[in-house]
Amino acid sequence: MQQTITYTLLITCVLLLGSCKTHYSKVSYETENLTVSESLNSLDNEVVQLYLPYKNILEKDMNRVISVSNIEMEKDKPESILTNFLADLLIEEGKKEAILEGLDFQPEISFYNYFGILSNIPEGKITVENIFELMPFENEMVFLQLTGEQIKIFLDIVASSGGDSVGGVRFKISEGKAERILVAGKPLNLNEKYWLVTNDYVANGGSSMQVFTQRLKMINTHKKIRNVIIKHLEDKQEIGEKLTAKTDGRISYE
Amino acid sequence: MNRRIFLRNISAGTLGISFGIFPKGLLANNDFVTITILHTNDLHCHIEPFTGSDEKYNGKGGMARISEFVKEQKKKNPNTFLFDAGDMFQGTPYFNYFKGELILKVMSQAGYDAGTIGNHEFDNGLEGILEPLPNATFPIICSNYDFSDTILAGKFPRFKIFDRDGIKIGVYGLGIELEGLVGKQNYGNTKFLDPVKVAVEMEQFLKQEQKCDLVVCLSHLGVMYEGEDDKICDTKLVEYTSMTDLILGGHNHSIYLEEPIVKRNKMGNEVIINQAWWGGLVIGKIDFVFERSSKKKKAIFTNNQDT
Numbered sequence: 001m002q003q004t005i006t007y008t009l010l011i012t013c014v015l016l017l018g019s020c021k022t023h024y025s026k027v028s029y030e031t032e033n034l035t036v037s038e039s040l041n042s043l044d045n046e047v048v049q050l051y052l053p054y055k056n057i058l059e060k061d062m063n064r065v066i067s068v069s070n071i072e073m074e075k076d077k078p079e080s081i082l083t084n085f086l087a088d089l090l091i092e093e094g095k096k097e098a099i100l101e102g103l104d105f106q107p108e109i110s111f112y113n114y115f116g117i118l119s120n121i122p123e124g125k126i127t128v129e130n131i132f133e134l135m136p137f138e139n140e141m142v143f144l145q146l147t148g149e150q151i152k153i154f155l156d157i158v159a160s161s162g163g164d165s166v167g168g169v170r171f172k173i174s175e176g177k178a179e180r181i182l183v184a185g186k187p188l189n190l191n192e193k194y195w196l197v198t199n200d201y202v203a204n205g206g207s208s209m210q211v212f213t214q215r216l217k218m219i220n221t222h223k224k225i226r227n228v229i230i231k232h233l234e235d236k237q238e239i240g241e242k243l244t245a246k247t248d249g250r251i252s253y254e
Numbered sequence: 255m256n257r258r259i260f261l262r263n264i265s266a267g268t269l270g271i272s273f274g275i276f277p278k279g280l281l282a283n284n285d286f287v288t289i290t291i292l293h294t295n296d297l298h299c300h301i302e303p304f305t306g307s308d309e310k311y312n313g314k315g316g317m318a319r320i321s322e323f324v325k326e327q328k329k330k331n332p333n334t335f336l337f338d339a340g341d342m343f344q345g346t347p348y349f350n351y352f353k354g355e356l357i358l359k360v361m362s363q364a365g366y367d368a369g370t371i372g373n374h375e376f377d378n379g380l381e382g383i384l385e386p387l388p389n390a391t392f393p394i395i396c397s398n399y400d401f402s403d404t405i406l407a408g409k410f411p412r413f414k415i416f417d418r419d420g421i422k423i424g425v426y427g428l429g430i431e432l433e434g435l436v437g438k439q440n441y442g443n444t445k446f447l448d449p450v451k452v453a454v455e456m457e458q459f460l461k462q463e464q465k466c467d468l469v470v471c472l473s474h475l476g477v478m479y480e481g482e483d484d485k486i487c488d489t490k491l492v493e494y495t496s497m498t499d500l501i502l503g504g505h506n507h508s509i510y511l512e513e514p515i516v517k518r519n520k521m522g523n524e525v526i527i528n529q530a531w532w533g534g535l536v537i538g539k540i541d542f543v544f545e546r547s548s549k550k551k552k553a554i555f556t557n558n559q560d561t
Contacts, residue, residue, distance in 0.1 A: 023465075024287060024547070025467075026499070026542055026544055029540060031513060031528065031540045032513075033513060033528070033531075033536050034537050034539060035314065035536055037313065037314045040323055041326060042322055044319070044321035044322035047317055047360055047363050050359060050363055051348075054351075055302070057351070058347055058348065061351075136346070138344075200437060204437035204440075205434055206436075206437060208434070
């Protein structure tokens, strides 16, 4: 009944003012955030048919086993099995790459930004897919030549964030700064030049690493870090080596 | 609840005019129009439903499911839109293998009406945006990246106006600051324009010049950041806007909103800010009910005072 009156009144007002140009006024809203799950609805077969051929190509490659790991590797701060494993891998592959390319140096330090490591490495069989999950980004391996002073700034940033994925160095975090820094076992010399191997994302200032944009030199290998990791694991598998890594106190609190 | 408020508001608006009796049937349906806005963000190429042991994710999401839902909703209400707030690219091997091609094809098939640019759209550089772009049959709107000095010049509209049953919906898009977030070589000469300034410009243009009834912002600024007071975000943006009705956000995945945030803008009017988690795990749905009225009947314009 009340509704009838309401509507009647409404028509009245619409008619009364009908000579004016009509427009719409927002009178209310309702909101809902729905979980996209089986209970919401079924799958649209047209969409499934659209991506199926792509899925088939993908699966064939993704399910390939490229290594076996003795342990599950997880990332953590200030250091962890996973962050150390990746940084050490990067230095090893960086050194190989430098020789391969006939470069007149060997990288001594490696860095991989913590938030660029997106999943664990599981125990047991490791597939290509695992590495894609670990590192979905299209980042490339680069070499940066930095001054000792820039290395200090870089490691101070690492220290202030509570640790990260670094190789070739050892240091203590003291009041949010990197102290007693050793590079390849020797104390950091602020007047020396060092070569760092990392990814192009941080080399261009990503992850608060503006200091890397001040580098003396940069050499881009144009090799995707993910492919470098896949290749590394495949090589190890070929010689029957299982993956293993450990924490070694490279970053610790004073 | 909302329904009740709606009816009460109508009664309040019409009170005082108490003469003239007309049969109920005269009231055509088009005196009320519902605009339904469905939205996602940070799809990150999650084309298939998630898998794995985590119950929060396993079996959830999937573009085919979103597409089916949108089809049903469009059947129920033809005035239904599907928007996305950016970061369509990067996150599954579908991106690594097929770049942006597949996700844009799938989103087009799923019936997206508009999207915007997220920072991960730059992951393969400007070329990586240009190349797959023809696969998108929907406009990707961006108002605050100036691409005029890049290969993407002219590829992204600054706004789009939709007209449904006489209701004009104006949409603009805001991208996040690229410096420090995206490698310089990946965005090249793209100029980042101040999102606050651009938002005010766009809303004035859409509301006042173009007479839009609803102004929607697709934002990849991030809904909010804890402990980062200087960083612009959606909840801060509304303090400067006065004509934007709805902000559909993205970027900050850690934000899981059970329901949208409602915040008052510069003029004291309510603005709805929503984010649909990420990865197509959630789809946001907002129904706006419009009432046909005369320009003189501004009094009917009661904003929902939820009491």
